[in-house]
Amino acid sequence: MKITNKPILLVEDDQVDTMTVKRALKEIHVTNPLVHFENGEEAVHYLRTPERDKPCIILLDLNMPIMNGIEFLQVVKHDDQLRRIPVVVLTTSEEQQDKVNSFNLGVAGYMAKPVDYRQFVEVMRSIDAYWTISEMP
Template identity: 40%
Template sequence: MNKNLKILLIEDDMIEVMKFNRTVTKLNLSHEIIEANNGEDALQFLSKKVGLPDIILLDLNMPKLNGIEFLNILKNDETLKYIPTIILTTSNNRRDILECYKAGIAGYIIKPLKFKDYVDLIGSLLDYWSKNELIKG
């Protein structure tokens, strides 16, 4: 049985945020989406340690604190390090991929260009995580 997820979407591009929300709506999913425009805002939200997300979807290329910097801070926190973090980015840079896996990500997904492919990918991703047993904070 699929459960509703609380998803922290860390993305600085508002068009990408709208695309993600439109995709969730198109798929008739009732997951709770929490938006953060950058890594600093996300860490501020997470530092409260209340209402933690089930999963984090993280873009790499952001101002203030990039995705890899965010990951290194997140994965060094005794409570937050267990939240599955999936990279959702346009970067296929091998060094980025390696750094992210070293930091402890749960997956690395390159955003497809076609909207239909994006919808299919996000649908599969959220279906997978909604079936997983997750640690509740």
């Protein structure tokens, strides 16, 4: 990541998936702190707490309890303080409707979680590479 001191926000309910992300980030030597919430509501609460650092990127699962990914996006992308934070959807869903809804809400990327861990590491590597190069406001 370009800015190394800012946290990466992971919104993910699955424990193994969370472990996978953590392990993959570690494997590709991303040093940013990882903030993890199990649903959208908790994440929104975190984002709206002023004293907390705003994350440099949000990795978002869609299928979650309480507040799912799409609902989370609807909140975040309508919030002037939060809408510029890039959101990359990391999901199992390959439903066209989910993709359409996500991009309608201005996501920066949409990644289907591969079953194979090695491939997942490569996905994470690509995300890191991209957001290392990309300028941010």
